[in-house]
Amino acid sequence: MPGGRLTSEDRQHIAAGLAEGLGYTEIGQRLGRPASTVMREVARNGGPDGYAADRAHAAARHRARRPRQARPPAPAPPVPDSGHGRDPRAVQDFAESFTGLLEQQGLPRMMARVLACLLVTDSGTLTAAELVQRLRVSPASVSHAVTFLEQQGMLRRERVPGGRRARYVIDDEVWLRSTLAALQMNDVLAAASQRATEVLGAATPAGARFEASGAFLLLLNEALHNVMEQWRQSRTARNAGR
Numbered sequence: 001m002p003g004g005r006l007t008s009e010d011r012q013h014i015a016a017g018l019a020e021g022l023g024y025t026e027i028g029q030r031l032g033r034p035a036s037t038v039m040r041e042v043a044r045n046g047g048p049d050g051y052a053a054d055r056a057h058a059a060a061r062h063r064a065r066r067p068r069q070a071r072p073p074a075p076a077p078p079v080p081d082s083g084h085g086r087d088p089r090a091v092q093d094f095a096e097s098f099t100g101l102l103e104q105q106g107l108p109r110m111m112a113r114v115l116a117c118l119l120v121t122d123s124g125t126l127t128a129a130e131l132v133q134r135l136r137v138s139p140a141s142v143s144h145a146v147t148f149l150e151q152q153g154m155l156r157r158e159r160v161p162g163g164r165r166a167r168y169v170i171d172d173e174v175w176l177r178s179t180l181a182a183l184q185m186n187d188v189l190a191a192a193s194q195r196a197t198e199v200l201g202a203a204t205p206a207g208a209r210f211e212a213s214g215a216f217l218l219l220l221n222e223a224l225h226n227v228m229e230q231w232r233q234s235r236t237a238r239n240a241g242r
């Protein structure tokens with residue numbers, strides 16, 4: 001049942017999808033579950049290369065038989081900036097729903113919570129201690145999440161003036177930087193595809209597959225560069241008109 005615990009049959013489908021070379025998103029669509037659920041299941045049980053459905057199901061049954069520990073307190077709502085007359089409950093509800101949306105796109109839950117927390121903050125800036133307080137999680141969880149988001153270009157790290165602590169900053173170019181990170185990866189994949197075409201031979205099925213993949217990635221990057229340039233020009237025009 002979507003949203004419930006994974007069944008033995010679900011795990012068999014996951015194993016079959018991995019064997020077919022499917023991504024977490026496609027496997028999740030077949031099961032009617034978020035990609036993040038599939039990702040956590042596979043990561044917890046040996047990774048894509050070591051996942052075995054029977055062993056994973058046995059491990060899940062063992063965990064279910066262990067004595068239940070007290071649940072941690074519910075996450076605190078993101079504290080809205082003062083002076084805007086906002087309803088704290090509405091802010092919390094939106095942050096939770098947006099977190100779920102980010103998870104559906106494949107972002108791990110902790111990273112999604114940190115990103116949503118920053119996005120609903122007018123300043124777009126929080127220290128690690130503030131994130132720990134607002135999300136009621138450990139400093140290690142925040143550290144892992146912000147490192148991942150920084151690598152994806154979705155936030156940047158700044159030093160607090162006069163101190164050693166870092167603060168994490170997000171602005172209205174968050175998706176632009178994320179797209180730039182994707183463009184860089186596409187360039188790497190396109191170059192690798194070109195090399196594969198040379199090694200395998202363009203006339204062979206495998207070589208032709210790499211050649212087509214590389215051509216698509218180059219075309220995609222060109223289109224994305226054009227979109228970003230249009231966005232920059234539009235933003236410059238809006239700022240000039242204010």
